[in-house]
Amino acid sequence: MDIHSEMDKIGKRARAAQYQLRRAKTGAKNEALASMAEFLRRDADDLQRANRKDLRAAEETGRDAAFLDRLRLDEGRIEAMAKGLEEIAALPDPVGEITDLRYRPSGIQVGKMRGPIGVIAMIYESRPNVTADAAGLCLKSGNAVILRGGSESLHSNMAIAERLRAALGRARLPLDAVQYVGTADREAVSVLVRMDAFVDVVIPRGGKGLIERISREATVPVIKHLHGNCHVYVDASADPDKALRVVINAKTQRLGTCNTAESLLVHAARAGDLLPAIAQALQEKGIEIRACPRSLPLIPGAIAAGEDDYYAEYLGPIISVKVVDDVDAAIAHINTYGSQHTDAILTEDLGSAQRFLREVDSSSVMVNASTRFADGFEYGLGAEIGISTNRLHVRGPVGLEGLTTQKWIVLGDGHIRA
Amino acid sequence: MDIHSEMDKIGKRARAAQYQLRRAKTGAKNEALASMAEFLRRDADDLQRANRKDLRAAEETGRDAAFLDRLRLDEGRIEAMAKGLEEIAALPDPVGEITDLRYRPSGIQVGKMRGPIGVIAMIYESRPNVTADAAGLCLKSGNAVILRGGSESLHSNMAIAERLRAALGRARLPLDAVQYVGTADREAVSVLVRMDAFVDVVIPRGGKGLIERISREATVPVIKHLHGNCHVYVDASADPDKALRVVINAKTQRLGTCNTAESLLVHAARAGDLLPAIAQALQEKGIEIRACPRSLPLIPGAIAAGEDDYYAEYLGPIISVKVVDDVDAAIAHINTYGSQHTDAILTEDLGSAQRFLREVDSSSVMVNASTRFADGFEYGLGAEIGISTNRLHVRGPVGLEGLTTQKWIVLGDGHIRA
Structure with missing residues (x-):
């Protein structure tokens, strides 16, 4: 045959x-x-x-x-x-779940039913x-x-x-x-x-x-x-302890996963203050640092990053580092070089958090949490069949709901259209 | 250029x-x-x-x-x-709408944000x-x-x-x-x-x-x-007045739209009782009837339907008619010949309604209502950009929500993955 x-x-x-x-x-x-x-x-x-x-x-x-x-x-x-x-x-x-069932002015009830x-x-x-x-x-x-x-x-x-x-x-x-x-x-x-x-x-x-x-x-x-080229951005208002903890976890908790951080962005106002300590902690975990011209002098042992580094998903013990002028520059960098997988901001400023959440165009966007959380079990899906990088239908971890679709249901009592 | x-x-x-x-x-x-x-x-x-x-x-x-x-x-x-x-x-x-934000055992909050x-x-x-x-x-x-x-x-x-x-x-x-x-x-x-x-x-x-x-x-x-090859199925328990009203509206309110009924299915137990009157009313509106072998003798002036008729989207003054043995046969017929657009059942029986809603695999499934309701304005979307016959992302009338996608958002306070 x-x-x-x-x-x-x-x-x-x-x-x-x-x-x-x-x-x-x-x-x-x-x-x-x-x-x-x-x-x-x-x-x-x-x-x-x-x-x-x-x-x-x-x-x-x-x-x-x-x-x-x-x-x-x-x-x-x-x-x-x-x-x-x-x-x-x-x-x-998930099959048969009915949501949003509402009466319309015509008298019909309209809602959605989930199915395979x-x-x-x-x-x-x-x-x-x-x-x-x-x-x-x-x-x-x-x-x-x-x-x-x-x-x-x-x-x-x-x-x-x-x-x-x-x-x-x-x-x-x-x-x-x-x-x-x-x-x-x-x-x-x-x-x-x-x-x-x-x-x-x-x-x-x-x-x-x-x-x-x-x-x-x-x-x-x-x-x-x-692929996941995930970023952690340390904002001007970031808490130093949280920043250190989250960056180390996002990069080093597991090196080969798609939600591992591959690039660290730091607000210019905090580069001098935070970057040396974070970089040192990464280096102690065996991570090689590829730094932009502004961060290179702050990190002993770092090597200069090339343009390619900002696009790279290393899946290994390397991270790129870049100093950015503000949250706008961070968002622009992520939307340009990133892979729309998972990106996080470290900030104590509500405005920065809100802008980052809204404007970063990735399947998971996080505030003060490690990118490593992007996972079906961590999100409460129970299990996942993969992590979608599509924009349509389902983005990010795909569980039972992502394997379903919704149809419209209409309930009437002999209703006709006028 | x-x-x-x-x-x-x-x-x-x-x-x-x-x-x-x-x-x-x-x-x-x-x-x-x-x-x-x-x-x-x-x-x-x-x-x-x-x-x-x-x-x-x-x-x-x-x-x-x-x-x-x-x-x-x-x-x-x-x-x-x-x-x-x-x-x-x-x-x-719809942009920026946050839903389903819940705390997870790890302490992070996970939810969804809608965006373009x-x-x-x-x-x-x-x-x-x-x-x-x-x-x-x-x-x-x-x-x-x-x-x-x-x-x-x-x-x-x-x-x-x-x-x-x-x-x-x-x-x-x-x-x-x-x-x-x-x-x-x-x-x-x-x-x-x-x-x-x-x-x-x-x-x-x-x-x-x-x-x-x-x-x-x-x-x-x-x-x-x-295309829309939409069905109206008149179940054994259908109310005669509602059935007549809905079939006439679904077929004749406008002939050339994708949510117009193109096929009428009738439960065998009601064919003799209901079909002659419904058919006559359709014929009075100028509709030609193409009937299956069991319905043909019941409808003066009808012509015999061929297999192609059950697949047809006439977009004009024709309807196919078929007598089916039960709700199972109706569902099977619709899932076989239909175009998964909009299909309706006329019934007073809760079990039949529930089975039809769940098992008919169409973007809109209706109980006791005219298929002509399948429309963004009637569903309360305010406006529609089209009616999707896709299974993924969005089915049926597409309004503002269908033009958006949801990303995951995670809020923490320095949370890291264990």
């Missing part, structure tokens, strides 16, 4: 399952989620056996230690997947836990999901997906609510992201290469998760 | 204006809207002179009466544009009033707009846009918040819808051909306004 007709079959099955899922009771969905967790725990040995096949193949093809670590499924990670599914079961069901988007294609790289996380979130939000993980994690992903489908069966929900694309054909992804008739949205999770490829090829809408 | 660099310049100016608009005060935006209305009224003669040029050219190229009517700007239509702008001024400003999408490209056909309507809605929601109307209405649109820009100047807002693409080069649209760096969303308004072309060519997200 050629890849087009194979993918078409998967798409049709997903669409059919999705219409059944649309009327699934919350209880049935939660029961399936609980069974998913149960089956993953029960079959942990089988999952690890499948995972060892993937690990061996990856070792043989010379993958590095970091890759192997992401691929590995140990007891702890299986337990984490199971717990994650149970947590999703405990979240409120439809069929979601999830394309991801080596972490097998995404299989369970994505399936759980899609199921709870009433969406059918078509999963396609990296070929290196094929055995692990298929083994997980098998348990997820068994759990759907036990809860009498359509098995095709969760499908895994197991074909070796690399064309599968290109076909999947152009199946407008059967797929409503594509969510890629992985490196820049994957996301750029999918954005280029897709005709189906894509919820993108691009 | 080639069309690419010309459009690039327009894009850059729009982006720059948009960053200024982001911090515009509500008062300044309302002042500009009021001045727009004032200038359109003041210069009504000039607008009509420009419009006569367009009308003459259209007559010479043999355009039909309906086209000329859409193109015509008379006193009444100029007054309606001005009133529309004043009504937009009177709507609450950014730069909107509006591509439309012959009605010149769209120039003012779109500019007004975009301005109020803090977006810069790039307008491109049909070449047949060039003089009218340019004359309107000139007044709108003058009003922006008087309110000390950036003129480039409203730009009109006046070049004769037909490539302009193709370039515009691929300028991802400068345009955040494209909204086409016009015939199917225009919307399909733009959907095909655009790399920027598109808010589509596709």
